[in-house]
Amino acid sequence: MTDTDTYKNAIARIYNTNNVVIGAGFLISNQYLLTCAHVVTAALGLPTETVSKPSKLIQFDFPFINREEKLNAEVDFWLPYQSYQSDPQKIGDIAGLKLHNKVIPDKVQPICLKTSHNLSNHAFSIFGFPNQRTDGVWAYGTLKDTLPNGWGQMEGTGQQGYRVQGGFSGAPIWDNEEKAVVGMAVAEDTNEQRRVAFFLPSQALFSAWPELSSLQLTVVNAEVRDFNILTDSQKQKFIEQIQSYYDNLPSLRNIFTINTEIFGVNFLARIPGDDFNTKTINLTQELMRRQLMNKFVEICRQEYPNFVKNI
Numbered sequence: 001m002t003d004t005d006t007y008k009n010a011i012a013r014i015y016n017t018n019n020v021v022i023g024a025g026f027l028i029s030n031q032y033l034l035t036c037a038h039v040v041t042a043a044l045g046l047p048t049e050t051v052s053k054p055s056k057l058i059q060f061d062f063p064f065i066n067r068e069e070k071l072n073a074e075v076d077f078w079l080p081y082q083s084y085q086s087d088p089q090k091i092g093d094i095a096g097l098k099l100h101n102k103v104i105p106d107k108v109q110p111i112c113l114k115t116s117h118n119l120s121n122h123a124f125s126i127f128g129f130p131n132q133r134t135d136g137v138w139a140y141g142t143l144k145d146t147l148p149n150g151w152g153q154m155e156g157t158g159q160q161g162y163r164v165q166g167g168f169s170g171a172p173i174w175d176n177e178e179k180a181v182v183g184m185a186v187a188e189d190t191n192e193q194r195r196v197a198f199f200l201p202s203q204a205l206f207s208a209w210p211e212l213s214s215l216q217l218t219v220v221n222a223e224v225r226d227f228n229i230l231t232d233s234q235k236q237k238f239i240e241q242i243q244s245y246y247d248n249l250p251s252l253r254n255i256f257t258i259n260t261e262i263f264g265v266n267f268l269a270r271i272p273g274d275d276f277n278t279k280t281i282n283l284t285q286e287l288m289r290r291q292l293m294n295k296f297v298e299i300c301r302q303e304y305p306n307f308v309k310n311i
């Protein structure tokens with residue numbers, strides 16, 4: 001999973017055409033940045049609700065690594081901004097930027113997004129670039145439940161320190177409990193006394209940009225990919241692979257019997273299911289929930305080197 005150094009080093013600072021910092025983004029693969037569509041339109045001096053994908057290059061740098069070297073990216077994926085009032089049910093405001101020169105500085109590694117269906121009351125930290133603070137500042141708070149349009153709500157704790165505001169848009173959100181990035185900042189409540197802002201959770205980003213899953217599979221170690229970010233169709237293929245290589249329950253049980261130091265005692269026995277198919281479906285979900293999926297894959301490949309290599 002992403003560590004805090006990787007998190008900081010992957011944060012991008014995005015500039016407008018007058019060389020003024022206007023927002024954030026973050027590296028999600030060796031070739032792509034993720035940010036908000038409205039950050040892109042602000043950078044290029046376009047109307048906020050521009051529908052057509054912009055064609056001009058975006059300029060950015062990685063402030064924790066090299067403040068002097070600016071890089072360029074072009075818009076590859078475009079889901080334009082749409083005000084919450086105009087369509088409160090629609091997820092939008094996402095831009096995938098492809099690095100123009102495909103060269104990233106040393107020490108910059110992509111961020112692996114983690115999905116979770118329960119982030120409520122998790123403490124978070126975020127680094128952004130509000131007005132007059134172009135070097136960047138930290139803000140802290142607590143994540144809350146999601147809204148009907150798929151946004152997550154987050155709130156600052158106490159009255160001290162910076163709140164999440166303009167200039168934080170496009171920044172990755174570090175969840176202190178999950179020890180991972182769980183979403184991207186997208187909007188603020190302009191009433192400063194409320195100290196409330198909003199974010200797009202990782203699952204909303206994956207849903208809105210289908211290619212994001214395949215991009216993220218290149219982020220982790222090539223020997224063991226991050227199978228916690230599989231799409232529904234990939235999960236189905238994964239289940240089929242388990243049933244193909246381990247054609248009955250006893251053969252599958254051996255993995256957990258000889259690896260109790262990893263999975264604990266009676267791991268498989270505690271998985272519900274009256275038949276092998278149901279058991280493997282529930283097993284997949286539990287491995288992902290407990291962040292043990294990559295370890296399971298690594299063990300399986302010791303005996304079957306091509307296990308789920310095609311996913």
